[in-house]
Amino acid sequence: MSGHSGTGGRRALITGITSQDGAYLAALLLDKGYRVTGTLRPGGTPISAAWRLAEMGLTGRVTSVTVDLTDARAVSWLLDDHAPDEIYHLAAHSSVHSSFHVPAETFASNAVSTTNLLEVIRTRHPEARFYHASTSEMFGDAPEVPQRETTLFRPRSPYAVAKVAAHQMTTLYRLAYGLFCVNGILFNHESPLRGPEFVTAKIVRRLVRWQGGAEDAPITLGRLDARRDWGYAGDYVRGMWSMLQAGAPDDYVLASGCTWSVRDFVGLTAQTLGLRLEWRGKGTAETAIDLDSGRTCVTVDAALFRPAEVGELRGDSGLARERLGWSPTVDLPALVAMMVAAEKARQAAASASIKG
Numbered sequence: 118m119s120g121h122s123g124t125g126g127r128r129a130l131i132t133g134i135t136s137q138d139g140a141y142l143a144a145l146l147l148d149k150g151y152r153v154t155g156t157l158r159p160g161g162t163p164i165s166a167a168w169r170l171a172e173m174g175l176t177g178r179v180t181s182v183t184v185d186l187t188d189a190r191a192v193s194w195l196l197d198d199h200a201p202d203e204i205y206h207l208a209a210h211s212s213v214h215s216s217f218h219v220p221a222e223t224f225a226s227n228a229v230s231t232t233n234l235l236e237v238i239r240t241r242h243p244e245a246r247f248y249h250a251s252t253s254e255m256f257g258d259a260p261e262v263p264q265r266e267t268t269l270f271r272p273r274s275p276y277a278v279a280k281v282a283a284h285q286m287t288t289l290y291r292l293a294y295g296l297f298c299v300n301g302i303l304f305n306h307e308s309p310l311r312g313p314e315f316v317t318a319k320i321v322r323r324l325v326r327w328q329g330g331a332e333d334a335p336i337t338l339g340r341l342d343a344r345r346d347w348g349y350a351g352d353y354v355r356g357m358w359s360m361l362q363a364g365a366p367d368d369y370v371l372a373s374g375c376t377w378s379v380r381d382f383v384g385l386t387a388q389t390l391g392l393r394l395e396w397r398g399k400g401t402a403e404t405a406i407d408l409d410s411g412r413t414c415v416t417v418d419a420a421l422f423r424p425a426e427v428g429e430l431r432g433d434s435g436l437a438r439e440r441l442g443w444s445p446t447v448d449l450p451a452l453v454a455m456m457v458a459a460e461k462a463r464q465a466a467a468s469a470s471i472k473g
């Protein structure tokens with residue numbers, strides 16, 4: 118790896134510092150000696166409520182600034198004020214499911230904001246290196262499995278369409294203006310800091326509560342056959358950083374290379390908790406029964422199905438492995454164990470504080 122050398126005192130800007138990835142990335146960059154500034158969005162999570170930064174002990178160690186990234190002038194002031202060496206653009210409407218309900222807002226948040234950042238870099242800060250958070254969702258129902266950097270995009274949600282636009286704008290600014298702009302095409306990555314609106318955190322949180330008796334109702338899920346390539350966020354932010362240290366800018370897939378269904382994820386979580394589940398029925402009538410109590414633990418609700426679903430997502434991260442020396446260190450069973458342990462600790466702390 119060449120390019121930048123010696124990171125001490127360098128300035129990094131992370132848009133969407135309150136995100137899962139923002140917290141892991143801030144920790145990594147602070148460890149490397151960067152000065153880190155993060156953006157918040159107007160009306161979004163204030164720094165005082167940024168629970169991920171708080172859980173990682175980072176709240177007072179980053180500077181935060183509230184800015185509307187869809188406002189080109191505000192973006193210009195932001196970069197003039199902070200003059201970052203590296204920009205990690207993570208802020209986005211990140212829920213695929215809810216993007217179907219707010220397509221225009223999703224497009225503005227994900228595509229227009231990226232264009233504003235690129236344009237200010239081109240006109241005022243051409244030395245800054247720029248990372249855009251692209252996604253495996255752009256592949257949609259691509260027939261090619263595994264998917265790699267050259268796989269054609271067939272987006273199947275407003276979220277993915279907006280990310281394709283942002284991705285291609287990032288590539289365009291690299292090709293047209295010679296700027297150091299890269300897309301990290303990241304497959305799903307999870308952690309104890311994953312938002313509860315995503316399926317892995319939902320399953321872990323609800324199954325831990327269900328086992329502990331804090332919740333009686335079965336967990337309601339959407340498509341159990343949906344397949345994803347799940348990795349660990351801590352590994353993936355390392356890859357983001359490596360992309361900006363490379364000798365030349367390029368786009369990279371980061372993925373585990375393994376694919377699992379949502380049903381598999383439920384099974385792994387149950388196994389980690391020592392629950393014995395049996396699947397019965399088919400389609401929307403499918404349920405998981407807890408064999409020890411005889412109670413229904415999981416049901417399916419078609420209301421959680423999406424208007425369009427993606428195909429089998431499995432990534433080939435060969436290029437990142439070869440050129441960046443990147444590889445994941447945590448497989449899915451280990452990731453589930455990590456998420457379950459953190460959720461148990463959280464729930465134990467919450468019930469201790471209620472009793473205390």
Ligand code: NDP
Nearest residue numbers: 133135136137138161162207208209211226250252305306
């Ligand atoms: P999170 O869902 O944890 O956080 C999203 C971040 O974006 C938060 O800081 C949130 O702020 C901010 N945000 C939410 N809505 C908007 C909006 N409309 N306009 C501007 N900012 C908004 O994100 P992740 O850490 O999971 O992902 C980080 C980035 O990487 C995102 O761009 C995501 O699309 C992308 N990505 C994520 C993958 C994953 O598996 N995690 C895989 C591939 C790409 P607030 O706290 O105020 O809501």
Ligand code: GDR
Nearest residue numbers: 211213252253254304305314315316317338339340343421
């Ligand atoms: P995804 O993640 O859409 O891949 O986007 P999510 O966890 O929301 O869905 C994964 C799959 O699980 C199925 N599913 C459910 N999903 C949710 N959220 N809730 C449910 O109850 C449920 N039941 C089944 C979904 O249909 C889907 O197939 C995430 C986000 O982090 C994006 O920002 C990122 O770009 C992609 O990962 C890669």
